[in-house]
């Protein structure tokens with residue numbers, strides 16, 4: 001089976017990528033499998049900058065084509081926070097603390113003003129290709145409490161109006177069909193023949 005290497009250590013993202021790439025006959029390999037000791041500092045101020053840092057760093061280390069994902073939640077009533085700091089908003093990769101911080105900051109904010117979006121920047125980098133990025137988004141609303149147990153991060157408080165469910169109430173395949181990550185990857189796969197030529 002063909003392999004796709006993803007510069008991530010996030011198990012939740014890895015599952016999302018598997019749901020999207022398996023139907024395309026790709027095996028997903030992540031840093032958890034091949035570079036678990038490697039730390040990549042995310043010093044960028046945009047999702048795109050961080051995705052490029054991750055893709056280029058791992059690609060140079062492996063000498064292979066690598067895809068990276070930098071993503072996060074933008075809450076309108078919080079001026080776009082947590083944004084690029086989504087993974088470390090309250091505690092480093094502490095999903096529960098991060099969720100509670102968003103919910104506390106939104107106390108008193110009425111439903112119609114709880115609009116938000118997930119953003120995902122995918123970067124692809126490789127020895128013989130020019131680094132490129134693709135952005136996918138997914139619009140939704142922040143609930144007052146958690147619902148559902150699938151997914152990761154802020155999924156339990158992110159309500160998708162068109163589906164009447166939170167991201168954490170979707171299967172990985174349902175999430176991939178509408179998510180920021182799925183949308184960014186679909187843009188990438190459309191361009192892949194031009195990138196790899």
Ligand SMILES: O=c1[nH]c(=O)c2ncn([C@@H]3O[C@H](COP(=O)(O)OP(=O)(O)OP(=O)(O)O)[C@@H](O)[C@H]3O)c2[nH]1
Nearest residue numbers: 008009010069070071072073086087152153154155
């Ligand atoms: O509910 C969510 N559903 C999603 O689909 C999603 N995508 C991103 N996020 C949040 O944004 C951070 C990314 O930060 P991030 O891009 O730096 O990734 P990360 O540090 O977790 O892993 P890595 O890929 O950098 O190794 C994550 O940790 C989450 O808090 C999501 N939350």
Ligand SMILES: [Mg+2]
Nearest residue numbers: 010042070087
């Ligand atoms: Mg990260």
